[in-house]
Amino acid sequence: MDKSYHLLVISSDPGLAAELEDALPSIPGVRFTVQSETDLRRGVELARDRALDLVVLRLEESESRLPEIADAIKRDSPGTHIVAAYTEDFLHGEHSPALIIQSMRAHVTDFLRRPVSPSELAGVLDRQLINARSGGSGVDGAVVSFISNKGGIGKTSVSLSTAVLLAKWHPDRVLLIDASLQLGICGSMLDVEPATGLVDACREAFRLDTTLLRNLTARTKSGLRVLTAPRDAIQAAQVDEAAVARVIGIARRAFDYVIVDTFPAVDAVSMAILDLTDQAYVVTSDLVPIVQSMPAYIDVVLGLGVPEDRLRVVLNQPYPNFSGRLGADVVAERLGRDIDHAIPYSRRLLAAANLGRPYVLNAPSWFGFGKAVKKLALEIENLHDGEGALEIEPARPRSRAERREDRHTERVNGKAAAAAEAEEAADTPRRRAAARTTARKAARSAAASSAGRARPTDRMIDPLTGEPVREEGSAS
Template sequence: MTKFLAVVQSDSLEIELEAATSALEGDHSVGFCTDLSSAIHSMRHDAPDLLLVELSGSRESLDVWQHAIEVHQIACPIIGILDDDAAPSDGLLVEAVRVGFRDFLRRPASAGELAGVIRRVARSRPESGRRGRLLAVASTKGGVGKSTIAINTAVHWAATTNQRVLLVDASLQLGVAASLLDLAPEMTIADVAAMRDRLDATMLREVTTRHESGLHVLSAPPTPADASEVDDTCMSIILGVAKSAFDLVIVDSFPLLDATTLAIFDRAEHVAVVTENVVPTLTGTAAMLKTLDQLDVRRNRRSLILNRFQNCAGSLSATEVTEQLREPVAAVIKYDRRVLEAANLGHPVISTRRWWGVGGAMRKLADELLRRVGSDLSPPVAASDPSATERVESDQVTEQQAVS
């Protein structure tokens, strides 16, 4: 069955669409909503194959739909319905196409007109642009290197792919991304929250801070008081727009399982859970993994990262961590004081030219997370040093021995 959802205010148009749908060959149905809000609610529960929208002829109404398309990730084709008595300007139609309308149906709506629209939409290819992919980096306590993993991964993606990459510092109370990247942002996520009702992809790209690697950064608020303005609804809106503005989005989340963090998980294609080989930390990690199970973020959508790993007397091995959490460890990053030195200098350790040690391990992890998040593009292999690949592979074997 082909399902249509029509957003109309006119009773006569509703009658026309019902008649046109019933006259179509095949199995078709049409449902009706009177406004955008009810349409969004309906689509959350039962996504239509085609969305029909009565156009008022004003640019303001198109702005509203553009915002809805970006924030609520409307993926089905949208067809504008034009009043036969009105003569919309070419500029308005061009603007509607730019916003995301795929075709137009002129009143009075007929089965023939509707069938023609269906055929054209079926023949046309989806737009070349696609929704961005989001990686959430999470932990249940501070100090385990969650922000270090998020920032280094984001810098690596920005430097080694041709995709637009955004780092969102959603560690609202304790955000350190700007400091670790030696940036002085003019606007933060708190400023974006204040403009959420008019936020769109273009605006978001303009307010982010650019790092020398090409990475865009949306920094955390400067004070905890400013952070209080960013709730779960606001975060969901910001990330929805972010996924329409950027190809890859990395979110450094706050180390707490609250409503805002759950909103981040809901938007994420993949979740990287960072922990240490310390029993109290692992206890919190176990609780987070259980919560992810309840949220249907299964193992294929998450990676467990054992960071700051130290193989000393009394510490747990990677194998013991796996056994305790009943979850495979995807990567082991050993403790290295050079990470602290890089943080103090504001230069991510992944930017160093070393192909071994913590830099190589971070690059391997970033490449693996890029694969898992579902990106179509893989980072190119640097080949300036013919023996580099051998050294990387050798170091990776050493890193993974603890896991196997």
């Protein structure tokens, strides 16, 4: 997958932005989001709030205020590179080489001659961004947002489970931002009640840096960092799009992965989030009303500037099987696009939400919910590695035999996990021995109670050793 960079052009001359936009498509292997601002003051504020990768200034109009402008940008966004665009007549006319020295002292790291040529622009970008990032400096975090047009379809469960699994692989390198300002429940589902959250980060937006941001997050037992949603509507009103953009921009520098759970609406905050998103996952369900309205929502998201190749569709199945349920193939046909990920229903998610213990931490990774979330997390992990997205085949409907096998395996592992928790909670040797015996009996009885056919015993897990349980008398 192409690298993604965010550029800002600050110039009263619209021709500079047009020259850059004409030259950028000829540079392979990278993708650029270009914004422009004609007012110098607003441009500096935008650069500070968004923590962009590159800011291009027009040297002619910013010469006298160059140190002031560059200092303001670098103070709040130290990872932003500043490039000055100039014309031959301006630089070699009445101006001397002292201007170059003055500009470099003012944190200008490169110069770009106008009219902009693709070859010279490629050289500047290679020096300032591409090689810098591969060398370990600059912005390196991947921003991933989970979006939907409707609440109650399991979007938060999917985003939270994905973030938890990524954090299990990369402790303290994953941040979950609960940007569902009115209805955020990530804190409750993770059983954390932090003293600070997203609203505090937004209040400190003007002095926010990577250290302060990490101090404002809450850390879970799985190693996930969380910025929880505002506690009420009054606090939510204090969060605006500029502050959220600033928080995400700083988060990209502090974490390898920034997962954003959004509110199911198209507003200024969600638009700012999408503007900074490297990959967006549209979560839908298998209910007809939601599927019918989803194509129009996807068109809106694409219209906001999210590239087609950065949009994924996740089919979440938040309800047990019922008559008239839409299959993945039917949903894909209605949406007019492939289903990239299908998350199967698991009743254990409900108990996990009540207990504040993410089910994905204990879910088997070779089938069902655990397997689906692992597949999704691996794709996101590749965004940071820069090796391109995984080739994901569209989900296919599972057969009745496969679904029956999934239910059986989930039941076996569920009983084993419950017995393991009981054994862990036992406070005397006698109770631990009793719990150990119960765990093994539960695994064997689950296999014996299968629906009229023999069950493979290699899927039964001993809660004590983590190894497959074998029936007595079976071949070793």
